[in-house]
Amino acid sequence: MASNQMVRMNQGQGETSYARNSSIQNAQQNRMKPLIEAAIVDFCSSINTGSLFPRKMLIADLGCSSGPNALALVSIALEAIHNHCLQFQQTPPEVCLLLNDLPENDFNTVVKNLVTLRQSNKPLVMIGVAPGSFYERLFTSGSLHLVCSSSSLQWLSKAPEHLTRNQIPAYDIDEHTRRERLPIVLEAYAQQFRKDFTLFLKLRAKELVSGGRMVLSLIGRPSYIIDSEFFHLWEIVAQILSVMASEVRSFFFFLAQHFIIC
Incomplete structure (x- = not known):
């Protein structure tokens, strides 16, 4: 949702x-x-x-x-x-x-x-x-x-207003920037979740008998899992997506050259 x-x-x-x-x-x-x-x-x-x-x-x-x-x-x-x-x-x-x-x-x-x-x-x-x-x-x-x-x-x-207002992405491809902004991103999403979940409970309280x-x-995730371990999976996903995007760009560049030659 x-x-x-x-x-x-x-x-x-x-x-x-x-x-x-x-x-x-x-x-x-x-x-x-x-x-x-x-x-x-x-x-x-x-x-x-x-x-x-x-x-x-x-x-x-x-x-x-x-x-x-x-x-x-x-x-x-x-x-x-x-x-x-x-x-x-x-x-x-x-x-x-x-x-x-x-x-x-x-x-x-x-x-x-x-x-x-x-x-x-x-x-x-x-x-x-x-x-x-x-x-x-x-x-x-x-x-x-x-x-x-x-x-x-x-x-x-919605996305946390603090991030959208300051144009801070939820996941930055640059590792140094990502790790530097991580506390800000986590807190922004935590605040948004608290706000949304509280609203959800208030609305359902009115609708329930x-x-x-x-x-x-x-x-x-369990609280004992270290953030760095949790985000390691997303780092792998980001690398895979980056490679896929690079391959797609190369493919379209090849097509463009081909059609120009034809």
Whole structure:
């Protein structure tokens, strides 16, 4: 998730599409399964009065993207509700699933994948899409029972203003300059994340029902990893991209010479 001007994930089902190249994200979603199941059980138990299940539940995935991953989290929640109702012999609630991402997301692919979910014998009533940034209000007040988000909240609403205002790149190809500016860059992004995450929590607090639950995962690193070790990977990537760019320039220079001679 990022600002509305950011590029989207590759659309479709082709070899280079996000749908065919998102196994790491899928693994992260699978690790969230016990957390989502526990959130469902905990929520239903906390509001359970007179051994009655809630009559309706609204579940949202924020930053769903496209492809099979778009339905992974809500499918886990739906299965958890189904199993909980069977265990306690309760009437299943009416469930509404809402999938959110930026407007340029490939929702066409998402909608096609919804057919399979519709055919399942789960307590599903309605599925909808909610295009827009999750750094803005998306849903009505007091409407959400469960909010899920996986590998999305590390995307900021915008680049840190301090860096853009002073034209400081997030990653400078010059090693000396990069290391000199590293503390400034890290602090700028940390401040932007704190600002965005605080806003995210305030917005969801308005949209969640009393006692509603959120299960969130985002990419990070253990604090004991030294910054220099963490950034070594990006140095390798930068070198590879630099070589690729050089080869592309050489290729086009060759083409230009060829066409001039012809």
